[in-house]
Amino acid sequence: MSVKDLLKLHGKPIREVYFDHENSGWVPPEIVEAMLPYFNIKGYGHPSITHKPGWEAYEVVYETKELVAKTLNAENYEQIVFTHSGTEANNLAILGTVFANKHGKGKIVVSAIEHLSVIFPAEWTRKNLGFKVVRIPVDEEGFVDPDILAAYIDKDTILVSIQMVNHEIGTIQPIKELVKVVKDINPNTIFHTDAADAYGKIPIDVKEINVDLLTISSHKILGPKGVGALYVGPKVKLESIIHGQLSTEKLWPGVENVPAIAGFKKAVELTFTSFEKNISKIRKLRDKLLKGIINNIPDVLVNGPLGDKRSPDNVNTSFLYVEGEAVTVELSLRGMYVSSGSACTSRILEPSHVLLAIGRKHEEAHGSILFKITRYHTDEDIEYALEQLTEAIGRLREISALKPYK
Ligand SMILES: Cc1ncc(COP(=O)(O)O)c(C=O)c1O
Structure with a gap:
């Protein structure tokens, strides 16, 4: 059945609650309003x-960079490079580091549960440039073991990329500790963290x-899609990986998506106003x-x-003996929008590599449902x-045809 047919069949549910902010979501009206003047x-x-x-x-553009730099406690706005997505920022971090590496060879270490926009460019360097790529395992909660990480760092390790928060299972890595482990062994190794989530x-x-x-990525904080940013620290040399007419951005040529950047600015302002209060509300709803x-x-x-x-915003559970695809469709008919780590719901052929990496069986990954909670959700939701x-x-x-409910 085509998507058009599915939409025709989809009646209007009594109430609608959107929980799929992991993949993307609606943009609050005050953010849309902040974007509109920049169109015309x-x-x-x-x-x-x-x-x-x-x-x-x-x-x-400049004000947004200043604001983002401030929220990260970066030195200045010049350390913030705008791209058109978090995916592009991750590609710039990995390929930009590799292209700037004069030896042309080396080792890249990533965790097994990175977003695919980290894993795929790392694998690209292996296939096309002969880099060694190590995917280090995680434990059953998604944590990287510092001793395992240490074992893979040596003089050839040019880059480590370990995300700060896992986008599917919400694991908060102890990044400060992991950076220390790496830098104590090789201070020249570049440490990248995907902090989109x-x-x-x-x-x-x-x-x-x-x-x-x-x-970072704008739509992960209720901003518009189409803006990502890479913080580039003082000691890092990056080579641009795309080429074209220079804009204000030397590392990412092409005209900036100015209306979306204006929306991102508003999203950052709203996110960091009453930050603690909002996070504590979100955490309570999560629990x-x-x-x-x-x-x-x-x-x-x-x-x-x-x-x-x-x-604080992540709930991910596997419901045994049901298919995630069936759950997302059934919930959609009831006005609840969620996503699943099942292969079928995401138009990807494999079940979530994150769930498999923490030891879930295929059928457990297929029955997983992910909810992301925002400050706009309520107790009633x-x-x-x-x-x-x-x-x-x-x-x-x-x-269900699956045991023991058949
Ligand atoms: C952890 C993580 N990294 C990177 C991305 C990619 O960001 P974008 O959707 O802006 O390309 C996402 C998006 O969901 C993400 O969750």
Whole structure:
């Protein structure tokens, strides 16, 4: 059945609650409002050109960089490079480091649960340039063991890339400790962390944790899609990996997505206003949902750690004896929008590599459902979610061909 047919069949549910902010989501009206003038009222010029619409565009780009730099405790706005997505920022971090490496060979270490926008460019250097790429394992909660990491660092290790928060299971890595492990053995190894899922969820201080490169993405904090950023620390030499007409950005040529950057600026402002209060609200909602699932529904596995070691917005559970695809469709009909680590829901052929890396079996990964909670969610949303989820899983298990519910 085509997507058009599916949409035609989809009635209007009584209530709609969106939980798929991992993949992307709706943009709050105040953020959309902040973007609109930059389409045709002001700042619609090219930020590199010297006329008023160009200067206005430059101003919002510059102000956003300053703001982002401040929230990361970076030295200055020049350390923030805008790209058009978190994927591009991760590619710039990995390929940019590799292309700047004059020896042309070396070792790259990544964790087994990185986002594919880290794993794939690393693998590209292996296939095409002969780099050695090591994917280090994680434990059953998704943590990298510092001793295992240490064993792979030597004089040839040019780059380590370990994410700050896992996008699927919410594991918060002890990045400061991992950077120290690496730098104590080889101070020249560049440490990149993909913080796309950490930014705006946990405090980040680039000086304190001593990372060299750090990725963020606008739509992960309710900003518009199409803006990513890479923090580039003072000691890092990167080579541009795309080529074209220079903009204000030497490392990422091409005109900046100025309206989206204006939206990103608003998203950053809103995220970091009352940060602690918002995070504490989100964490309470997370715990209410997680507790409700465990109490209401039998045969559930929690994926990832619990408590403070888990991102405040992340709930990921595997419902045994059901298919994630069936759950996402059933919930969609009930106005609840979630995603699954099942291969079928994401148009990817393999089940989530993250869930497999923490030791979940294929069928457990197929039954996983991911919820991301934002400051806009309410207690009523969580209660509705629990009610619908309990009914949906119960109904699907009644008709399930899988043991023991057949
Ligand atoms: C951890 C992580 N890294 C990178 C990305 C890619 O960011 P973008 O969607 O902006 O390309 C995502 C997106 O979901 C992510 O969760």
